[in-house]
Amino acid sequence: MTAPVLLYDTTLRDGTQREGLVLSLADKLKIARRLDEAGFPYVEGGWPGSNPKDEEFFAAARSMTFRTARLAAFGSTRHRSHSVETDPNLRALVEAETPVTTIFGKSWLLHVTEVLGATPEENLAMVAESVAYLRSAGREVVYDAEHFFDGYKTDRAYALATLRAALAAGASTVVLCDTNGGCMTDEVSAITRDVGSELGPEIPIGIHVHDDAGLAVANSLAAVAAGATHVQGTINGYGERCGNANLVTIWANLRLKVGRATVPAGDDLTRLPELSRFVAEVANIAPDAHAPYVGTSAFAHKGGVHGAATIRVEQAYQHVEPSIVGGQSRLVVSELGGKANAGWRVRQLGELVGDGLDPAELSRLVKQLESEGASFEGADASFELLVRRRRADYRPPFRIVDFTVIVEPRDGSHAGAEASVKVEVDGEVLHTAADGNGPVHALDRALRKALGAFYPTLDEVHLVDYKVRIIDGDAATGARTRVIIETGHESGSWLTAGADTNIIAASLAALHDSFEYAVWKLDAQPARRDERSSAHAVSARHGAAPRPSLEGEPA
Numbered sequence: 001m002t003a004p005v006l007l008y009d010t011t012l013r014d015g016t017q018r019e020g021l022v023l024s025l026a027d028k029l030k031i032a033r034r035l036d037e038a039g040f041p042y043v044e045g046g047w048p049g050s051n052p053k054d055e056e057f058f059a060a061a062r063s064m065t066f067r068t069a070r071l072a073a074f075g076s077t078r079h080r081s082h083s084v085e086t087d088p089n090l091r092a093l094v095e096a097e098t099p100v101t102t103i104f105g106k107s108w109l110l111h112v113t114e115v116l117g118a119t120p121e122e123n124l125a126m127v128a129e130s131v132a133y134l135r136s137a138g139r140e141v142v143y144d145a146e147h148f149f150d151g152y153k154t155d156r157a158y159a160l161a162t163l164r165a166a167l168a169a170g171a172s173t174v175v176l177c178d179t180n181g182g183c184m185t186d187e188v189s190a191i192t193r194d195v196g197s198e199l200g201p202e203i204p205i206g207i208h209v210h211d212d213a214g215l216a217v218a219n220s221l222a223a224v225a226a227g228a229t230h231v232q233g234t235i236n237g238y239g240e241r242c243g244n245a246n247l248v249t250i251w252a253n254l255r256l257k258v259g260r261a262t263v264p265a266g267d268d269l270t271r272l273p274e275l276s277r278f279v280a281e282v283a284n285i286a287p288d289a290h291a292p293y294v295g296t297s298a299f300a301h302k303g304g305v306h307g308a309a310t311i312r313v314e315q316a317y318q319h320v321e322p323s324i325v326g327g328q329s330r331l332v333v334s335e336l337g338g339k340a341n342a343g344w345r346v347r348q349l350g351e352l353v354g355d356g357l358d359p360a361e362l363s364r365l366v367k368q369l370e371s372e373g374a375s376f377e378g379a380d381a382s383f384e385l386l387v388r389r390r391r392a393d394y395r396p397p398f399r400i401v402d403f404t405v406i407v408e409p410r411d412g413s414h415a416g417a418e419a420s421v422k423v424e425v426d427g428e429v430l431h432t433a434a435d436g437n438g439p440v441h442a443l444d445r446a447l448r449k450a451l452g453a454f455y456p457t458l459d460e461v462h463l464v465d466y467k468v469r470i471i472d473g474d475a476a477t478g479a480r481t482r483v484i485i486e487t488g489h490e491s492g493s494w495l496t497a498g499a500d501t502n503i504i505a506a507s508l509a510a511l512h513d514s515f516e517y518a519v520w521k522l523d524a525q526p527a528r529r530d531e532r533s534s535a536h537a538v539s540a541r542h543g544a545a546p547r548p549s550l551e552g553e554p555a
């Protein structure tokens with residue numbers, strides 16, 4: 001029977017080497033918890049010898065109970081000039097008190113002699129003694145053979161000797177690393193197979209690759225096909241330079257394409273997008289819409305021909321059934337899509353159709369609006385509102401009566417902003433004001449305040465992403481801008497868009513759609529008057545509001 005493939009997560013260690021990615025201690029604990037819930041067998045938490053935050057992480061993790069995950073602390077073999085007993089890095093690893101320690105050592109003679117300044121024999125002793133020392137401290141030791149493929153290509157016998165040294169000293173798994181990420185898939189395949197036949201079938205071999213040649217997922221799968229049963233990678237492929245192997249994609253491929261058993265099992269992959277988004281949100285990185293399997297565009301069809309074919313035969317342009325990975329096929333409504341795309345979306349919107357909404361007419365309308373700079377592509381919620389608003393019985397949940405935005409220097413230099421808006425619900429007008437670190441921020445806060453007073457449920461939604469794009473760049477600063485806003489709620493996220501030559505107006509249109517959509521999606525009901533908070537809003541009938549005061553407002 002083929003052994004299941006163990007997925008070893010290193011998001012918290014190798015993943016954090018991505019430029020611009022910073023995880024606080026609390027973030028790291030949150031992600032570790034989530035990975036454990038997903039059933040990961042190994043979660044590498046950090047390098048305790050390299051920074052205090054990782055030491056704190058392991059200290060905090062000691063009081064946590066994990067269901068499936070065995071925590072791994074990462075570090076290097078002992079320094080050339082230290083014994084295992086005096087080596088500070090090994091001491092930090094032992095003091096992390098994790099069930100697993102993962103240490104990396106050199107397989108490439110270039111690194112041994114030029115980087116470490118050691119002889120080949122010294123390096124073998126460093127590997128063996130370090131593994132033995134951690135074993136004697138009662139740890140499972142995973143051995144990461146750094147630059148293994150490059151080392152193998154330079155001196156096969158020596159690269160293999162380093163693996164044998166680690167295994168003889170008690171390493172549970174030897175992991176072949178393509179640290180520079182430049183290996184071709186056939187090389188990874190051949191070398192992994194050769195290592196397997198040299199070491200024997202009972203030795204667990206792992207793979208750890210980087211994506212510098214765009215091959216990290218392919219190379220990981222090739223290694224598995226060649227006998228590896230342990231795959232190291234990160235959620236969403238976060239990592240240094242071009243990233244690590246993306247465990248999300250590897251997991252889905254192993255289950256759905258290769259038909260291999262994995263740990264975590266992945267019998268139900270419908271929560272895969274959620275895991276991917278969770279880590280993205282904690283890491284404060286906008287989720288990649290085009291990520292395989294889990295991106296919001298993974299099953300989105302835009303071209304008219306693709307759309308028409310997808311309607312007839314759903315799998316015509318899809319490699320898997322989207323619902324298996326928690327996705328849904330959708331047709332992108334744009335000027336490139338024909339009436340088939342618009343019609344299909346209208347039908348998908350189900351209960352909204354009925355009073356003579358003609359797909360052909362809608363398709364013409366979309367084309368016309370898009371030629372004027374509107375964009376429904378990537379803004380499904382705005383499209384849904386467009387359809388709703390064309391119904392005869394449609395009643396908007398609120399109306400923005402007017403708004404003002406003032407931008408002025410604060411504290412002598414930094415430009416702050418104030419916004420005030422008047423919003424009407426059922427004939428009642430609420431006038432609110434807020435400041436912000438920019439005009440859109442101030443506007444969002446003022447609008448949120450006013451609408452939150454009428455619809456308290458809206459407090460649960462938050463802004464996930466805000467993107468601005470210039471549409472007709474030739475017009476320079478007079479150009480039309482398109483704003484796309486992603487709004488999140490625990491039940492999911494939605495995208496709205498606005499376009500205008502005035503960036504504030506474009507932003508307001510996108511915010512307007514976002515809140516209006518939220519009212520529908522969350523079935524928000526207007527609160528009774530006496531339930532409204534009046535502490536942060538000035539209310540009056542029909543716009544006869546006194547000028548709002550900004551004093552005492554939170555920044």
Ligand SMILES: [Zn+2]
Pocket residue numbers: 014179208210244
């Ligand atoms: Zn790495």
